[in-house]
Amino acid sequence: xxxxxxxxxxxxxxxxxxxxxxxxxxxxxxxxxxxxxxxxxxxxxxxxxxxxxxxxxxxxxxxxxxxxxxxxxxxxxxxxxxxxxxxxxxxxxxxxxxxxxxxxxxxxxxxxxxxxxxxxxxxxxxxxxxxxxxxxxxxxxxxxxxxxxxxxxxxxxxxxxxxxxxxxxxxxxxxxxxxxxxxxxxxxxxxx
Numbered sequence: 001x002x003x004x005x006x007x008x009x010x011x012x013x014x015x016x017x018x019x020x021x022x023x024x025x026x027x028x029x030x031x032x033x034x035x036x037x038x039x040x041x042x043x044x045x046x047x048x049x050x051x052x053x054x055x056x057x058x059x060x061x062x063x064x065x066x067x068x069x070x071x072x073x074x075x076x077x078x079x080x081x082x083x084x085x086x087x088x089x090x091x092x093x094x095x096x097x098x099x100x101x102x103x104x105x106x107x108x109x110x111x112x113x114x115x116x117x118x119x120x121x122x123x124x125x126x127x128x129x130x131x132x133x134x135x136x137x138x139x140x141x142x143x144x145x146x147x148x149x150x151x152x153x154x155x156x157x158x159x160x161x162x163x164x165x166x167x168x169x170x171x172x173x174x175x176x177x178x179x180x181x182x183x184x185x186x187x188x189x190x191x192x
Contacts, residue, residue, distance in 0.1 A: 005152040006135040016074035019159035026063045027125045034092045049099040057090040074161040075119045083190040090186035107146040110166035116189040118166030124156045128179035142169040
């Protein structure tokens with residue numbers, strides 16, 4: 001595997017650990033629910049497979065409350081203050097080597113507008129044990145845009161939200177397993 005820049009976090013991408021709140025059992029329960037959604041066909045067909053098409057932050061149950069509130073708390077901690085939330089949503093990706101397309105097509109950001117800002121987050125529910133290099137299994141960022149130098153991977157961490165501004169160019173890490181990688185991705189729009 002090529003050598004890429006790998007960091008723990010940056011001024012733009014910050015981690016918030018919730019291992020005292022979220023358990024392995026919670027993650028497994030979320031994985032089971034996401035697997036069922038995909039099995040029921042509740043995913044987008046024009047996106048990388050399998051991206052759920054249901055706002056999982058609107059699901060009932062204590063596990064979803066944990067993910068929802070830990071994400072919001074992470075955003076407040078990132079910003080250093082509470083802000084008025086306009087909208088919050090989350091979805092999941094379930095990916096393995098069978099779902100891989102051209103990685104260059106995965107670069108994206110979550111646009112902001114002048115009235116509302118957007119913060120984004122990724123939570124790694126499960127990264128397969130057989131990945132060859134965990135450092136590249138998280139999220140890759142392109143602070144200068146996808147065509148420019150300066151890209152880096154943020155090392156994934158269990159029970160941890162990785163939070164960053166919505167306008168940050170990013171894409172999923174390198175898929176390295178036939179087993180599924182599960183993540184929760186989330187956005188919150190807030191009033192400035």
